[in-house]
Amino acid sequence: MTQNGWLQIAVFFLIVLALTKPMGSFMARLFEGGRTFLHPVLRRLETLTYKVVGVNESTEQRWTQYAASLLAFSIFSFLFVYALQRLQGVLPLNPQGLNSGNVSPDLAFNTAISFVTNTNWQSYSGESTLSYLTQMAALTVQNFMSGAAGIAVAIAVSRGFARQKVNGLGNFWVDLTRATIYILLPLSILAALFLSAQGVIQNFHPYTVVKTVEGAKQVIAQGPVASQEAIKMLGTNGGGFFGANSAHPFENPTPLANLLQMVLIFIIPAGLTYTFGLMVGDRRQGWTLFGACAVMFLAGVLVCYWAEQKGNPTLDRLGIASRASATQAGGNMEGKETRFGIAASALFATVTTDASCGAVNGAHDSLTPLGGLVPLFNIQTGEVIFGGVGAGLYGILLYAVVAVFIAGLMVGRTPEYVGKKIEQKEVKMAMLALVATAFSILLLAGLSSVAHFDGPTKDAKGQPVAHSYWNPPGAATANLNNAGPHGFSEILYAYTSATGNNGSAFGGINTNTPWYNLTLGVAMLAGRFLFLIPLLAAAGSLAMKKKVPSTSGTLPTHGPLFATLLIGTVILVGALTFFPALALGPIVEHYLMAGGKLFAFAPLPLGS
Amino acid sequence: MLPQLAPALRMTVFMTVLTGLVYPGLVTGACQLLFRRQANGSLIARNGEVIGSALIGQNFTKPDYFHPRPSAAGNDGYDATASQGSNLGPTNQKLYDRMKAAAEQFRKENPSFQGPIPADALTASGSGLDPEISVANADAQAARVAQARHTSLEDVERLIAGATRGRDLGFLGEPRVNVLELNLALDRELNARK
Missing domain, CATH: 1.20.5 (Single alpha-helices involved in coiled-coils or other helix-helix interfaces)
Structure with a gap:
C-alpha cells in the first residue's frame, strides 16, 4: 500500500465531507418547500410538470397513498422499459440495427425490473444488445426516476420522524419532481460535460470501423455515453452503457474522471444524512449517522486495498512484480485498468457497494477472495454505508431503529429515536425488511447451487437436440466461469447484488438464461419493495406519534457511543445472517489460495 | 392504487x-x-485514415512495436464491441496457466529483460480495451523494440518518456504509457532508420 494510494482515499473522503453540508441543506430546504437558488430558473419547469401530470402541489398523502403512487409509477415504468427494448428494431436511433432478437422476453423482463428498481443488474452487454434510443429513453430515464423515487422515499421516512400527530408523509409526485428537476438534472448536465471533456463519448454515430496500425479490422462502439454516465453515478444506478461499465475507457477515461464518478456516487447519500439531521431539528443526529458510515467505509477500503495490493501468492511464483514501485502498480492487476492501478480500483469497488451503485471500474470476479468479500459484505448488510440515493438513508434509519430496540431491551426501557417512541409496529416492520432481503439472497442462491435442468444432449450425428428452455447450459452451476468456492461466490454475489439493488457482479457467471433472468428479477423486486414498503409503513405510524421530550433516562442517539452501537448492529446482523454463506465462498477461498490450491472444472459440471 | x-x-x-x-x-x-x-471517440488519423482511438487499445504483435496488455474482449482480444475482463478468479487453474504462458512468452520476446515482470504485462484489464501499459512494462520492452528497429535504446527510451503520462493532478491513478501513441511516435520518429 503506497502513500499515494492513501492520499487518493483521503482526498476523496475529504471532498465528500466538504460537500455533505451544502448538499444536505439544499435538499432539506427543497423538500420542505423552500426557495433555492435554482428556483428562478427551474420553477417554471416544475409547475409545468404538475400541470401536465395533474398534481396539486399542496396535497398531502398518507403512507398508503405514497406507497401506491410509487407502485403505480413503477408499473408504468416497467411496461415502458420492457416495450422499448422489444420494439427497438422498429424505432429510430438504431444505427447498428439491433432488434428484438437481441433482447429475449426474459432478458427484457430482467432489464426492465433491474432499471426500475435502481439495481441496474445487466445480463447483457450494452454495445451488442441495445439501440441508442433504448439506452436513452428507457434506461437513462429510469436512472433518473429510480434515483428520484429513492430520494422521495427517504424524505418521506425522514418526515415520519420529524412530524408529529399527522397522517401525511408528503406527496410522492412532488418529491419525485423536485428530486429530478432541482437535484439530478442540473448535476447530471454539469457532470456529463466534465466527463466529456475528459474523453467520454457523446454522439449518435454508427460504430466506427478502423484499420489498425498492424492492419487488423477494429470496430469501435459509439453512442450517447456521457449523458448516461453522469446520472448512472449520481443516481447510484450503475448500469454501464458498455459491458465493461466504468472500466471501459469511453465511460471512465482518466483517473480524474474516476474520482468525479466516485464523488457523484456519495454526494447525495452523504448529503441526506445532514438533511435528516436538519429535518428532525438536531444536526447531531445526522452527523452521527455520517460518522458511523464513515468508519465503516474506511474499514472496508482498508481491507479491500490491503488484499488487492497483497495480490495472489500463487501467481507470484511466476516471477511477477507483485510489489508496487514508482513505475508500476504491483498487486492483483487482473481485471484492473493501468490508469487506475490498485488503490483507485479498490476504492471504487468499496464505494460502489457501500452505496447501491454497482458500477465497476474493474472486474470484481477477479478480485482476491478478501478483496471480493468487502463488496459482498457491503451489499449484504443492506448498503447502508452512505448507501444508495435515498435507499442508504432509509436503510441506516432501519438499523437505527433496530439498534435502539436492542439497547432498550438491555436496559429495560421503551426505546426512543429522535424523540419518537419505537414500538411494536416499527420494530416489526424493520425486521420484516431485514428478513425479506436475507431470505431472498440465501434461498435463491441456495436454489441455484443445486437446481438441475436437462443439459444439452446430442443425437447420433453429434448435433445438440434437446436442452432445457429454462437453463440451456444444464444445471444452474453450469453457467459459472470459475470452479470451486469462487464459483459459489459468483452465485452468491449475483443474488446478493440483485436483492441489494446493487447491480455489480462477479461477471463471469452467465445469467442471460430464463432461470437466472427470472429469479434475479424476483430478487430485485423483493429487495426494493419488501424493504421500502415496510419502512414507509413504519414512517406512517411514526408521523402520527407525539414527540416525547428527552429525559435523563433517554438513550442519546447522537455521539460516538450511539455510532458504535449502530455499527455493531449493522455488522452483527450482517454477520449472523450471512457468515455461513460467506464461509463457503470467499473465506474458504482465501485459505485455499494461501495454500496454493487451484481449481478447474471437472468433466462433469459442479454439483451434477 | x-x-x-x-x-x-x-x-x-x-x-x-x-x-x-x-x-x-x-x-x-x-x-x-x-x-x-x-x-x-478521440479518434486518431494517419495519412487521412482513421487508424484507431487514443482511448481504445488495439493489438500489436510485431517485435518492432510495443505490445499492449493481454485482452479478454472478444475471441481474439481488443474487440471494441465486446468489452470485458477475463472474470477469472484468483484460484482458477485457467488464470494460472494463461499467466504462466504469458510470462514465458514475455521472457522469450524480451530476452535481455531480467527481474520480475510488471503485473500489467501478464494480466487482462477489466475492459479488455486498456489503451495503456505501465512505465515499467514499456521499459521492459524497450530493448526489443530498439533492436527490431536497429536503433539505440536511448532513442526508444526518449520516446517512452515523451509518451508517459503522470498521475492526474500529481496524485490520482498511476503513471502510464499510451501504447498506440507510443507506437505511432516510433513510426514517425524512427522510420528513417528502420
Missing part, C-alpha cells in the same frame, strides 16, 4: 421526454460544440 394510475402514466410519459430525449439531446449538442474530438 387506482386513483394514482393516471398521474403515474402521465408522469412516465413526461419524464421520458424530459430525461430521455431532451436531456441527452441537450448534452449531445453541448458536447459536440465544446468537446468535439472527445465526444466522437
